[in-house]
Amino acid sequence: MRTKRLFTALAFSLALLPVAAQQNVGFRAARVQSPVVNADNTVTFRISAPKARTVMVMGDWENEPRAALTEGKDGVWEYTTPKPLPSEMYTYRFMVDNVMMLDPVNAFTRRDVGNVFSTFYVGGGNGDYYKVRDVPHGNVTQTYYHSDAVGQDRRMTVYTPACYNKNDGKKYPVLYLLHGSGGDETAWPELGLVAHVMDNLLAEGKIEPMIVVMPNGNIVKTAAPGETSENHDYKPMMSNQIEGNYKNGIYETAFPEIISFVEKNYRVKADKNSRAIAGLSMGGFHTLFTSLNYPEKFGYIGLFSAGLNLTGLDMTLPAYNDIDGKLSNLKKKGYKLFWVACGNADGLFQANKDLCKRMDNQDMKYEFVETSRGHIWANWRQYLLTFSQRLFK
């Protein structure tokens, strides 16, 4: 972020409001600026911590996820990345004397599973698709569908493109986009920056206008942590840690409930070639088995670093049995695109190659995209950028 405005507490507000009554009103003079994306796309981090003995920064950029800051004058610690960072949306935290914390002068944060991170953008490439541009913006809605399978109203996030609001009767294709373990219906909108990506690709004419449906994939939970009637008692955790939740086949089997809700409540093209399904990690697992069990539903299938390690999976469950037979059936029913992407540093790389081998054995068409790095949002955002441009054309 190239800071163009100084952030100063003005006398007006202090005069207007008694200090004692507004201790949590959130303005303050930032004594340091952090992070600063420099002209060469190196990034400088600073924190005022005069009493600290060690300060580290940990971020999700490559090669140097942990680096020590150096103390300068007035107790302000500083670190600049030795190399420019590639264009991306990054997350980071500080560790001050072994206590993990956000950057106190950066108000931009994202939660990823159970941790909250400070964020920044580096522009000039993919990152420019993750930013807001002055283009028409679609709607983002949190809504609820009723699941008969579990007897509950369950939350989902729905993106509709700007042109949808013309209310001209036009119908749209739908991408069902599934989150990973530990995620929920807020993961793709918040960390995948779906609305920005779709708005920007559409404004450039690179994608067909489409609706993106982001349901909650934790079938025993109605919504994200904090948005269920457990409120703060439901701590964010990996999905396999949620009792009764993981790999039981219920979510994949009940998936048509989601499609029915969407097709009833939105102006949607309701044919196979107007439906795509894709998911990251656990969502890739859900994508595979949902499309195998409903081979007539989806013309486009996308696996993003899919959680295809089948160790421990109950292969006797109808949702998961007879993978090869179901692949054969999918081939027979036909599809437009079966797209598999994985980072070559991802522990799931081989499991995804193994699926491709199964498809090779049946002469099934698919595309395999190998990228660098591992099980990270930078890859998933990039996969969405690429995959969405292949849909509905």
Add this chain to the structure above:
Amino acid sequence: MRTKRLFTALAFSLALLPVAAQQNVGFRAARVQSPVVNADNTVTFRISAPKARTVMVMGDWENEPRAALTEGKDGVWEYTTPKPLPSEMYTYRFMVDNVMMLDPVNAFTRRDVGNVFSTFYVGGGNGDYYKVRDVPHGNVTQTYYHSDAVGQDRRMTVYTPACYNKNDGKKYPVLYLLHGSGGDETAWPELGLVAHVMDNLLAEGKIEPMIVVMPNGNIVKTAAPGETSENHDYKPMMSNQIEGNYKNGIYETAFPEIISFVEKNYRVKADKNSRAIAGLSMGGFHTLFTSLNYPEKFGYIGLFSAGLNLTGLDMTLPAYNDIDGKLSNLKKKGYKLFWVACGNADGLFQANKDLCKRMDNQDMKYEFVETSRGHIWANWRQYLLTFSQRLFK
């Protein structure tokens, strides 16, 4: 929060994903539990900080906004409030060796203007309306209206009640709910917990089903910080610090654009007695002058700790001139409810009393509600609870 689940990192995920590739995947073993709402509604805060010399907690509860934690064994610091806290949604932060930080084991946060806070609920009263219950849930949508006045698409948040989704042609009244200085279209949904409040009141039969429209009140900005094309260069700040923004009359004058958008895009009752407008602080100022300039538009007017200190206001602007004449005109045109609420510790208390005196001088009907405390969200949430039950009946 009464913690019922232990939060442990399971071997499964570690085995599945290589550690190097997932440094930001957010699960971890919480070594301490914090905050813990005890059986008597005292609250215990803990943080592991073995190298720290001082640890403070600062929160928005009454009387003790700043308290020192005591170091116990293994470097875990702890503090318990001496008294039970009233039922509420609270925000807090830690200060470790003078560095401000979130509670590292609490994933639930809210941004208020330029600061991010950890949050918790205390139940048994108002706080129970701010929590999610197992009741029908309405939709929350981020959408954009075009403002001809400023030539931009501007973001707003819209709550529609659960029954709206029946798509049965039924039309609904609308509450226009305005944020304060430093806020934006996310303030009422995130800090005012509007969807939860409305869902819960409606489920109890205490309010009429209504749409709640929460526009952005910073007329030179299209959306919240991070959601405009300035991206992270637009730092959250008080609204009067935004160049060209504050008290220029443009927002109030252009308000019918918002009404037109809502009445075109939603199933809305479009008569005066089906429209309410209310706002907190700067939003109360906006509410007053919008309703004075458009006396035919709103049947219900609510001022929540309204920013009615008129010092420095350009009273020659058509939006702000002739207050008494406009009050007289409003009286002539008629209204169902003029509701003014303010905390008696608020620096704006006298300015709100002064408005009431102006209305007394003209024998205008209004209700003045004096509450305790000051310029805080606890009051604004409570005012919404009370005011919304008075609408459209």
